Amino acid sequence: MTGSEILITALEKEGVDTIFGFPGGAVLPVYDALFSSSLRHVVVRHEQGAVHMADGYARATGKPGVVLVTSGPGATNTVTGIATAYMDSIPLVVLTGQVPTALIGNDAFQEADIVGITRPCTKHNYLVKDIKDLATIVKKAFYIAMSGRPGPVLIDLPKDVLTNTEHFRYPDEVSMPTYQPTFRGHSRQIRRAVEGILQAERPVIYAGGGVVLSDSAKELLKFAERLSIPVTTTLMGLGGFPGTHPLFLGMLGMHGTYCANMAVTNTDCLIAIGARFDDRVTGKIDEFAPYAKIIHIDIDPTSISKNVKVDIPIVGDVRLVVKEMSRTLSEMKVRGKKGRLAGWRRQIEGWDNTHKLSYKKSVNKIKPQYVVERLYELTKGEAIIATEVGQNQMWTAQFFKFNKPRTFLTSGGLGTMGYGFPAAIGAQIACPGRVVIDIAGDGSIQMNIQELATAVQYRLPVKVAILNNRFLGMVRQWQELFYGSRYSSTCIEVMPDFVRLAESYGAAGLRAAAPQEVDGVIKEALSIKDRPVIMDFVVDREENVYPMVPAGQPINKMLLV
């Protein structure tokens, strides 16, 4: 077989059904092999879009996303997408073409040292120098991407490796002595953690993206309900615990709810599950959860005691550890009691009642939060939601109630504007029967708007709801609050007419300029099943996201509505 055929066959063996990519000189041999393969290839309009699509596909399904691009600019265009996936621990396998091995290092046409460039933003990467290694490297790449703390893996494929021939043998298993993630938590530590939790009077569970990644939402729900422990999640953790559950406090951190931030500040036992104490969560680190004994469950040992000192660390797969914790409870014959922690929950309810998530309603201006609420209601919360980055992202996190994991796709760690739309396309391809909506800002959506053509080409009914305030809203908000309202470069003066833009691509374009029009536009968009729809919501221009913890402040010092 040629290297290209080996590659395609290996992908099929890995159970890959879809590849997102863009052809070019160095990967011509692979594209030729794809031509007669059963793999579906989605041709994008920009390589960054391909990576975000594969990322959205991976987040929505739990399967690894696969990308195929050419050498040089094709490869460098993937970098933002790879860094996005790396920060959020999303499994991807990115295949890049490379100039023939004899030319590497010669500044050949379309040559870039992509292995060097992506070394710090991949979990691991490979340059295949010999066709004999190709099959094993593909096997290892998928194993590394999916196991332990997931992440993107890049394979650089010189053209001669793709055209040479070799006998195909695909290993059934890989064993890598230097890569052995810990899956099972240490049983004595688990017992200590459970004892700590049982002694606590004001415990809080702080759940992160690890709950979603390890598919442990059910286990978490069971554990929290059994002990009546309130749960807050990070942005990445949304959907990992039902958003409408009475124990749910909402998101914590910079734009977290008042009650979540107060609960975490006052807790005596913080149970961090698959979360990494990011600065947007902790605020001023010295005053984060100052009274708490901290239990930290994470599969990545480097996450533990990186930002805060942890009292009881447990390294392991979140699902296995939480399951084991529940089993330990049974062993200790602990039964859930109805009135357990009633006082603590009353205190939290008090915080919640004083400052519920809210906004000033208006009859003549569309409030962006109102659009998010209506999207939630009219989709009955069943949609897969992607977001861009900024105010649109935070309002979605606050006002859309995510009840199920893998229904919220957002760039949390890197904060990549332009992520949401291609991610939504990837999710729509993975889940053709679902309603998929990208909640966007007018700034972000223009960072990957070219993928509208991709969505039209594949007749994807993906929806984009633009909360259009003609500002780079989040940056403007910071300028208003911390830079004396000097709106330096945040007012977007030239803006396309999004309705006509959609139509020019062959998509549907709708606009709502008054609150009464919002429902009509959403309903019409939901009824369109054969092409993408852009909904342009002309919203109140200077609406801010509240609560807000100013950067560097402790999280109980919030600016409120």
Added chain:
Amino acid sequence: MRHTISVLVDNEFGVLSRVSGLFSGRGFNIESLCVAETMDPKVSLMTIVTSGDHKVIEQITKQLNKLINVIKVNDLTGQEYIERELALIKVHSTEDHRAEILRIVDIFRAKVVDVGPKSYTVEITGDEEKIRAISELLRPFGIKEVARTGRIALARSLKLKG
């Protein structure tokens, strides 16, 4: 505090860059780094001298362990270990100073490995202090060039402490 960390890695291209990139990317400092093949040609041994508080060193060892090509990380500091460094010192030597330079070389059990009309090149092996000491003693004669290897280290086989 200064730590000497011994790291066994796959002997593959790009591994040094993964390790050094980890240090630069996360703001850890490297005082010296030595790497060479071990008895097993598939494996290299790196000796890294770094500094930082307990928390930083913990992160460094964890992050190193996380690299796919790292086989084993051993923080030697706090254990009994031997460390050596080799330096080549080219020292200015006029006729009236040669005898004295040779005496110093002798005292330190160093070697003169090259002789020129106006210079000696001295090879010295030892720990950092020894190299610093001989450098200080040779300085008055005029040191022209110095090349140092950085430290290499191995844990002692017989542990007498504790």
